[in-house]
Amino acid sequence: MSTRRQRDAPLLLSRPLTSALLRLYDYPDPRRPDRIIKGYDGPHAVRTARMCAAVAERLGHPVERVRQYQIACVLHDLGRAGLDRALFSRIWSWARAQSIPTRPREWRARYPETKYGRETEAFLSRYRGSLEAAGVLVDDWACEQVEMRLGYARRLTRRLRNVKPRLQDLGVAWEPWMGRIMLYYYYPEKLEGAKPWVRQLAEILVACEQFEAYSNRRRGRDYYVRSRESLMEAFDYLASLQREGVVSVAVLDALRSLAAGGAFDRVLEQAQG
Structure with missing residues (x-):
């Protein structure tokens, strides 16, 4: 560890x-x-964006690109605007208890007959009755909570379309690569053919968002249905993403080095509440 x-x-x-x-x-x-x-949990978005900027700087990305990148990182959860903590947690804790896939690529691996981009509809078709038997009213609002996971790309696209006029008013020049990196965790295939620097920024966002989330007490309770936070588990999960090819060795090494040097101490203390 650095002194x-x-x-x-x-x-x-x-x-x-x-x-x-x-x-x-x-x-x-x-x-x-x-x-x-x-x-929901704006501080998580800001902490993630801070860590992303630190890793991107460490890996040599130019400062103006990193600033633009940080805007996308702050908005990385925009597709979950309107998240109903109680209902969202109830649906997805039930799904986990039934070992039901909760991410689009995992869903398609389990149910390859599902048409691409129609994972929400497939989930509701297959499990609506079981959810209602478990006491969850599957109305339009519940369907939105399902869409926040299994239809994230579609929902993010809608939200970005709605807020782009406001981004323009703020002087933000939104670029297509910014939306692509926001989708990488759920849809790595959307980065196929991307420039190496775009792919690396997407990897950084996944690594930092997951690192913060594993340290985030509120998010652990509401979103991941977790009772405790563990940095060891965070690094174990990041290592699994590296083995899957989702996060590169260079990104993981940079994150580890910055964490060891204390660059993330304050954000992690804030996350742990």
Whole structure:
């Protein structure tokens, strides 16, 4: 371990811009027209974006690219705007208990007959009755919670379309590669043919988001149905992603080095609450 503490993972965006980006997660409640569902766990998005910038800088990406990248990292969960913590957790804890795949590529591996991009519909067709028998009302709102996992690409596309005018007002020049890296964890195939630097930024986002999530007490309780946080488990999971070819050795080594040098100490302390 380094004896000299490295600088904290940086936030390259202004505070006003960061706050404005986080407000894009706010979502009108379709059940109550007078209510806005506040974006879920904005601090997770910011902590992830900080770590991503640190790793990207360590790997030599130019500063202006890293700044643009950090905008995408702050918005990486935009496809889950409107997440209903109680309902989402209930659906997906039930699915895990039944050993049902919860990611699109895992779903297609189990059920290869599913048409690409129709994983949500396949899930509902197969399990609607069982979910309702377990006490979950499978209405349009419940279907949205399913879409937040199994139909993430479709939902993210809709949300980006809705917020792009507001991004323009903020002076953000959105580029196609920014959306592609946001999809990489669930849809690695969407990075086929991408430039190496785009692929590497996507890998960094996956690695840092998962590293933060494994340290995030609130997210562990609400999203992963987890009772404790463990850095050892985080690194074990990242190692499994490296073996699968999702994250490269270079990215994982950079993350490990920065973590060992203390660059992530503050963000991890905040994540652990």
